[in-house]
Amino acid sequence: MQNNDSYQERSKRFFTLQQTPDLFAPATEEDKAQQVLTKPSVSFFKDAMARLRRNKLAMLCLGIIIVIALVAFIAPIIYPYSYTKQDVTAQYLKPFEYSAKEQAKIAKGENIFPHIMGTDNLGRDYAIRVIYGTRISLMVGFIAAVIVVIIGIIYGSISGYFGGKVDLIMMRIVDIIYSLPDVLIVILLSVAIKDIVSQSKNELVIKLGAGMISIFIVFGLLYWVGMARQVRGQILSIKEQEFVLAARASGAGARRIIFKHLVPNCISVIIITAAMQIPSAIFTESFLSFMGMGVSIPMPSLGSLASDARIGLVSHPFLLIFPALTIFLIVLSFNLLGNGLRDAFDPKLRN
Amino acid sequence: MSSRFLLYLLKRFGMAIFTIFLVIALTFFIMHAIPASPFSAEKALNDATIRALEAKYGFDKPVIVQFFNYLGNLFHLDFGLSTAWVGKTVSELIGDAFGYSATIGLSAAIIALTLGVVLGAFAALTRGRWPDKIIQVVTTALVSMPSFVVATLFLLIFALRLRWFPTMGSQPGGLVLPIISLSLYPMAYTTRLERSAMLDVLGQDYVRTARAKGLPRPKIIYKHALKNALGPVVTYAGPMMAYILTGSMVVENIFAVPGLGRLFVNSMMRTDYMMIMGVTIFLATLIISLNLLSDILYKLLDPRIDLR
Numbered sequence: 001m002q003n004n005d006s007y008q009e010r011s012k013r014f015f016t017l018q019q020t021p022d023l024f025a026p027a028t029e030e031d032k033a034q035q036v037l038t039k040p041s042v043s044f045f046k047d048a049m050a051r052l053r054r055n056k057l058a059m060l061c062l063g064i065i066i067v068i069a070l071v072a073f074i075a076p077i078i079y080p081y082s083y084t085k086q087d088v089t090a091q092y093l094k095p096f097e098y099s100a101k102e103q104a105k106i107a108k109g110e111n112i113f114p115h116i117m118g119t120d121n122l123g124r125d126y127a128i129r130v131i132y133g134t135r136i137s138l139m140v141g142f143i144a145a146v147i148v149v150i151i152g153i154i155y156g157s158i159s160g161y162f163g164g165k166v167d168l169i170m171m172r173i174v175d176i177i178y179s180l181p182d183v184l185i186v187i188l189l190s191v192a193i194k195d196i197v198s199q200s201k202n203e204l205v206i207k208l209g210a211g212m213i214s215i216f217i218v219f220g221l222l223y224w225v226g227m228a229r230q231v232r233g234q235i236l237s238i239k240e241q242e243f244v245l246a247a248r249a250s251g252a253g254a255r256r257i258i259f260k261h262l263v264p265n266c267i268s269v270i271i272i273t274a275a276m277q278i279p280s281a282i283f284t285e286s287f288l289s290f291m292g293m294g295v296s297i298p299m300p301s302l303g304s305l306a307s308d309a310r311i312g313l314v315s316h317p318f319l320l321i322f323p324a325l326t327i328f329l330i331v332l333s334f335n336l337l338g339n340g341l342r343d344a345f346d347p348k349l350r351n
Numbered sequence: 352m353s354s355r356f357l358l359y360l361l362k363r364f365g366m367a368i369f370t371i372f373l374v375i376a377l378t379f380f381i382m383h384a385i386p387a388s389p390f391s392a393e394k395a396l397n398d399a400t401i402r403a404l405e406a407k408y409g410f411d412k413p414v415i416v417q418f419f420n421y422l423g424n425l426f427h428l429d430f431g432l433s434t435a436w437v438g439k440t441v442s443e444l445i446g447d448a449f450g451y452s453a454t455i456g457l458s459a460a461i462i463a464l465t466l467g468v469v470l471g472a473f474a475a476l477t478r479g480r481w482p483d484k485i486i487q488v489v490t491t492a493l494v495s496m497p498s499f500v501v502a503t504l505f506l507l508i509f510a511l512r513l514r515w516f517p518t519m520g521s522q523p524g525g526l527v528l529p530i531i532s533l534s535l536y537p538m539a540y541t542t543r544l545e546r547s548a549m550l551d552v553l554g555q556d557y558v559r560t561a562r563a564k565g566l567p568r569p570k571i572i573y574k575h576a577l578k579n580a581l582g583p584v585v586t587y588a589g590p591m592m593a594y595i596l597t598g599s600m601v602v603e604n605i606f607a608v609p610g611l612g613r614l615f616v617n618s619m620m621r622t623d624y625m626m627i628m629g630v631t632i633f634l635a636t637l638i639i640s641l642n643l644l645s646d647i648l649y650k651l652l653d654p655r656i657d658l659r
Contacts, residue, residue: 176370181638183597184631185377191619191627192381283497290499290601291616306503310605313503314511324500332495 045267051344058340061333068330072135080113081125083132084298092316093119117322121311130322133302136295137282137330140215144281145274147219152227153270157258159228160235171232174225182222183284189214190293197296209296211288219281227273234266268345275338279331286327302327360647367643374635379421382624383414421628430629435621441629444614449633451520451610452603456595458530463537463591468584470538471545472577475553486542493539498598502532502605520608529606533598537591541584548580555579585649589642596634 042050052058076083089101095118102112117126159170194210205213238244239262247257263270288294289303297304302323309319405411412420424431430441474486505528510518517525552558553576561571600612607613611630618626 172366175366176373179367179370179639179642180374181593181597181635183593184635184638187615187619188378188381188627188631191622192385195385279495286497287499287598287601290497291604293619303497303499306500310503310506313507317507320503320507324496324504327497327500328492328495331497332492335491335495 048268048344052340055340055343058337058344061337061340064329064333065337068134068326068333069138072131072138075131076128076135079128079131081115081128083124083129083300086122086124087119091119091121092312095318118316118318120308120319126319126322129300129305130302130326133300133305133323134326134330136212136289136299136301137285137327140212140285141278141282141330141334143216144219144223145278147216148224148227148277149270149274151220151224152273153231153263153266155224156228156231157235157263157266160232161239161254161258161262163236163239167232171229174228177222177225178229180222182218183287185222186211186214186218186284186288187291187293189217190288206296207299209294209299211294211296212285215285215288215294223277223281226277227270230269230273231263231266234269235262238262238265271345272338272342275334275341279334279338282327282331282334356650359650363643363646367639370639371636374639375422375425375632376418378628378631378635379418380414382628383417385624425632430632431625433618433623433626435618435623435626441625444626445611445629445633448609448611448614451526451608452596452599452612455526455529455533455599455603455608455610456592458526459534459537459595460588460592462530462534463541463595464584464588466534467538467541468545468577468581471542471584472549472572472580474542474546475549475580476572478550483546486546490539490542493535494543496536498533498536499601499605501535502529502602505532506605518606520603520606520610525606526608529599529602529608533595533602536598537594540591541587544583544587545580548583549576552576552580582649582653585645585652587645588648589638589645592641592645593638596638 087099087101089099093099093115095116096114097118098106098112098114099119106112115125115127117130120126120129155170155174159167159174190211190213193214197205197210197213200206235258244257244261247261252260285294286301286303286306289301290307292304292307294303295301305323306320306327309316309323313320402411421431428442430445433439433441433444436444470486470490474483477483506518509515509528516528517523519525520529558571558575561575566575596611599610600615602608603610603612604616611634614626615630615634618630
C-alpha cells in the first residue's frame with residue numbers, strides 16, 4: 001500500500017503534477033506528529049514574565065515586598081503588643097531591652113516577648129507601630145494603583161479610540177489636571193474635610209482620618225492622568241491595525257473593541273505605569289503624615305513615626321532609623337521591581 | 352520666531368491662566384465649604400463679636416460675591432487679611448517668608464540640575480564601567496528616600512551629632528542642610544534622565560558621523576551630544592520645582608526656616624483660612640508658571656517637536 005509513504009517522501013513529490021490517489025489518503029499517526037508543535041506557543045505576557053523571572057534583582061525586590069506585606073498583615077494578629085498600649089514604666093527602651101517591671105516578671109520565670117525595636121516616648125512597643133505604619137503605606141500604594149489603573153484605562157482608552165474632537169477635549173483636561181500641584185490640593189482638602197470627618201459617626205472614616213480620605217480623593221481626581229496619557233498613546237498606535245478593523249467589520253461595538261481588543265494590547269504600558277505610580281503614592285502619604293495631616297492618631301504611619309522621632313532625636317535615634325529604613329526599603333523595592341517590569345515588558349526601552 | 356510658535360505660546364499662556372483660575376476657584380470654594388467660621392477656633396467669643404469680625408473680613412456676604420471680590424483683589428496682589436496674625440496682610444507675610452523659600456528652592460534647583468546633568472553624562476560616557484555602576488546604585492538609593500527622611504537624618508548627623516552646621520535655618524550657614532537635603536532627590540532623578548538621554552544621543556548617526564570625520568572627543572560631547580541630551584532634563588525642570596517647593600514645606604519645618612512652608616503649616620495649625628488660601632494660590636501660580644517656562648524652553652531647544 002502506498003499509504004505508508006512517509007511525509008517527507010510525499011512532500012518531495014508535492015510539486016510534481018502527478019496526482020496520485022494516495023495524496024488524498026487520511027494522515028497517518030506519523031503525519032500528525034509532524035504537525036504537533038515542539039514547544040507550546042508563548043504569549044507576550046508569559047514571555048515577559050519569564051524575562052522578569054530571569055531578572056534576579058527584580059525577583060529579590062518582589063520577594064522583599066511579599067515578605068514585608070505578609071509581616072504587615074499577619075504580625076498584628078499574633079503579636080503580643082498593641083500599637084495603642086502605653087506603659088509609663090517602659091519609656092524609651094532600646095531594642096531588646098526590658099523595663100524594670102518586665103525584668104521582675106522574667107525573674108519570676110514568665111516569658112516576655114522582647115521589644116524588637118524598643119519602645120517610644122509613651123512606652124508603646126515600637127515594632128508593632130512600625131508594622132502598622134508599613135501596613136498603611138502598602139495599602140495606600142495598592143489602592144492608588146487600583147484607582148489609577150481603573151480610571152486611567154477607561155479615560156485613556158475612550159480618548160484614544162474615539163480620537164478627533166473628543167480626544168482633543170479630553171486631553172486638554174488631562175493637560176490642565178497634570179499641571180495642578182497635587183500635594184497642595186491634598187493639603188487643602190484635608191484641612192477642609194477635617195471638620196466633616198471629626199463629626200462623622202462612621203468608624204472607618206474616623207479611623208482613616210481626614211488626611212487619608214483626602215489622599216484617596218486626590219488620587220481619584222488627579223493621579224490617573226499619567227496612566228490615561230500612556231494608554232491613549234498606545235491605543236492610538238494600535239487602533240489602525242487590521243484586527244480592530246476585523247472586529248468592527250464583524251459588528252463589535254466600541255465597548256467590546258476597547259475592552260476585548262485594545263486594552264489587552266496595552267497591558268505592558270499599564271503594568272509599567274502602575275508600578276511606577278506606587279512609590280510616588282507612598283511618598284505622598286508619608287509626606288503628609290510627616291506634616292501631621294495623614295492618618296489620625298493613635299494610628300501610626302511611617303511618616304508620622306519619623307516626625308514624632310524628632311523629639312529626643314539625639315538620645316533615641318532608633319526611633320527615626322526604623323521607620324526611615326522601612327520606607328526606604330519599601331520604596332526601593334518598588335522602584336527596582338518597576339524597572340524590572342519595564343525591562344521585561346518593554347525590552348526596546350532598555351539601555 | 353514663526354507665527355506657529357507665537358500661536359503655540361498664546362495657547363499655552365491661555366491654558367496656564369485658565370489653570371491658575373481653576374486653582375483659585377478650587378481653593379476658594381474648598382475653603383468656603385468648611386462649615387466652621389474662621390473665628391470659632393479662637394477663644395470663646397460672643398456672637399456679636401464674631402459677626403463684627405466677619406463683617407470686617409467680608410465673610411458675611413454671599414459666597415459668590417466674596418469670590419469675585421477675592422478674585423478682584425488678587426489682581427493687585429491683595430490676598431486679604433490674616434486672621435491669625437492680627438493686623439498683618441497675607442501678602443506681607445508671604446513677602447517676608449518667600450525670600451527664604453526662594454533662596455532654598457533656587458539653590459536646590461541649580462545644584463540638582465548642574466550636578467544631575469554632569470553626573471548623568473559622565474555615567475553615560477562610562478557606561479557599564481565602575482563610575483557608571485556607582486552612580487546608578489547611588490541614584491537608585493536616593494530616589495527611594497523622601498526628602499523629610501534625608502532632612503531629619505542630616506539634622507541628626509551633621510547638626511546634632513557632628514555640629515558642623517547649626518540646627519536653625521535662620522542662623523548663618525543654616526540653609527546649607529535644607530538645600531542639600533532638598534536637592535538630593537531631584538539631583539538623582541536628573542542624573543538618571545540625563546544618562547538615558549545621553550546614551551540615546553550617543554547612539555545616533557550624527558554622533559557617529561562626527562566621530563568618523565575625526566572631531567576631538569570633548570568637542571563631540573559638548574557640542575553635539577550634551578546639547579541634544581538636555582531635552583528630557585528641561586521638561587523635568589518644571590515638575591522638579593513643584594517637588595522642591597512642596598518638599599520645602601517639610602524641610603523648612605525640620606530646620607526651623609521661617610519660609611513659606613513653615614508659614615503654611617503654621618497657618619494650618621491656627622486655621623487661618625486667608626493665609627492657607629493665599630499661600631496655596633501663590634505656590635500653585637509659581638509652580639504652573641515654572642511648568643509653562645520649562646515647556647516653552649523645551650520647544651525652543653528642539654524645533655523638531657511639533658507644536659500642538
